[in-house]
Amino acid sequence: MNHPEAPELMEFDIPPLDESAMDRARERQDQLTKPPGSLGRLEELSVRIAGMAGDPTPSLDSPVVVTMAADHGVVEEGVSAFPQSVTAAMVENFAHDGAGVNALARTAGAENIIVDIGVAGDYDGNDRVIRKPIAAGTANLANGPAMSREEAIEAVEVGREVVADHAPDADVIALGDMGIGNTTASAAVTAAITGADPADVTGRGSGIDDEGLDRKIAVIRRALADREVDPEDGVDVLRAVGGFELAGLAGIALEASSRRIPVVVDGFITGAAALSAWAIDERVSHYLLPSHRSVEDGHDVQHDALGLEPLFDFGMRLGEGTGAAVAIGIYRGACTALREMATFEEAGIPT
Numbered sequence: 001m002n003h004p005e006a007p008e009l010m011e012f013d014i015p016p017l018d019e020s021a022m023d024r025a026r027e028r029q030d031q032l033t034k035p036p037g038s039l040g041r042l043e044e045l046s047v048r049i050a051g052m053a054g055d056p057t058p059s060l061d062s063p064v065v066v067t068m069a070a071d072h073g074v075v076e077e078g079v080s081a082f083p084q085s086v087t088a089a090m091v092e093n094f095a096h097d098g099a100g101v102n103a104l105a106r107t108a109g110a111e112n113i114i115v116d117i118g119v120a121g122d123y124d125g126n127d128r129v130i131r132k133p134i135a136a137g138t139a140n141l142a143n144g145p146a147m148s149r150e151e152a153i154e155a156v157e158v159g160r161e162v163v164a165d166h167a168p169d170a171d172v173i174a175l176g177d178m179g180i181g182n183t184t185a186s187a188a189v190t191a192a193i194t195g196a197d198p199a200d201v202t203g204r205g206s207g208i209d210d211e212g213l214d215r216k217i218a219v220i221r222r223a224l225a226d227r228e229v230d231p232e233d234g235v236d237v238l239r240a241v242g243g244f245e246l247a248g249l250a251g252i253a254l255e256a257s258s259r260r261i262p263v264v265v266d267g268f269i270t271g272a273a274a275l276s277a278w279a280i281d282e283r284v285s286h287y288l289l290p291s292h293r294s295v296e297d298g299h300d301v302q303h304d305a306l307g308l309e310p311l312f313d314f315g316m317r318l319g320e321g322t323g324a325a326v327a328i329g330i331y332r333g334a335c336t337a338l339r340e341m342a343t344f345e346e347a348g349i350p351t
């Protein structure tokens with residue numbers, strides 16, 4: 001669908017994977033001191049990262065985890081097990097390095113950037129929080145669009161700016177989210193883009209009971225029935241049923257891809273952000289790397305649509321970028337093996 005009157009997003013210039021870097025990486029894998037293929041999936045992952053980076057021996061020495069936080073008007077419908085005030089409280093926790101993502105980003109040797117793109121509550125914060133709020137939470141998507149098209153575009157642009165201003169030298173960016181109510185928006189976005197039935201992509205989020213889950217599915221069904229949503233226009237989907245952090249994270253994925261920076265997807269919310277980015281520019285999918293398989297129903301549907309296969313299934317459902325932070329270590333290992341292992345010739349091992 002065309003939006004002749006509507007404002008448009010600036011285009012992203014996303015290059016294809018570098019085939020020659022991938023060929024050279026593959027050749028090197030076959031010369032390293034191991035039976036061919038014996039590092040399993042790590043080998044192909046290293047080759048893929050070589051293609052993204054345009055470097056036959058990439059290193060992941062400068063990882064960044066971006067955790068974007070925002071609130072959701074739809075919490076009025078009783079779709080979360082926790083109150084909205086937890087979003088602001090967790091931003092305060094992030095700012096003081098006390099959250100799961102802080103611990104796991106630290107473990108991965110990654111910088112952890114915290115962005116407020118629309119938190120409704122108050123927090124003190126400190127220099128750690130980048131404040132770029134679009135508004136104090138989205139509108140309630142049960143009653144009308146979550147945001148205007150202008151706001152959706154502005155939020156994607158915030159993602160672009162965060163990469164340009166705060167992570168231009170990153171060699172991998174992991175996506176993370178925080179926002180009470182955001183699994184409702186993410187399920188609605190996933191259903192809108194993939195065409196899946198809302199019941200198949202809606203889960204318990206941070207822990208809602210059976211009654212709440214039924215309410216959540218009904219809210220999403222009604223929102224998608226009431227609203228005209230163009231599934232091929234990611235900005236339109238974000239406007240109708242999205243969230244500010246979803247839009248901002250989509251902008252990060254698109255901008256990182258334009259700069260040949262691999263993007264690690266975390267759980268269900270960043271999966272919805274990745275799907276939105278894909279519906280804005282499908283070339284982003286070349287630069288997406290999976291992490292874990294979230295407990296949340298619908299993560300598989302997102303992975304299938306994006307052609308991703310999760311690396312591990314640890315029963316995680318925290319969000320924040322925690323699974324993606326764990327995955328950084330695996331991706332770094334894949335690259336370090338490719339880069340630093342001796343070849344048969346160097347080691348003098350007969351073949």
Ligand SMILES: O=C(O)c1ccc[n+]([C@@H]2O[C@H](COP(=O)([O-])O)[C@@H](O)[C@H]2O)c1
Pocket residue numbers: 079080081082177178179180181182183184204205206207208266267268269270294295296316317318319320
């Ligand atoms: O990453 C996931 O797959 C995931 C699954 C369930 C819940 N979460 C986190 O829990 C919050 C949203 O849950 P809810 O129930 O309020 O929609 C939000 O802050 C997410 O980061 C995250």
Ligand SMILES: Cc1cc2nc[nH]c2cc1C
Pocket residue numbers: 082086090177178179206318319320
């Ligand atoms: C405590 C808490 C921490 C979180 N981190 C991400 N989502 C969250 C939801 C809750 C409720």
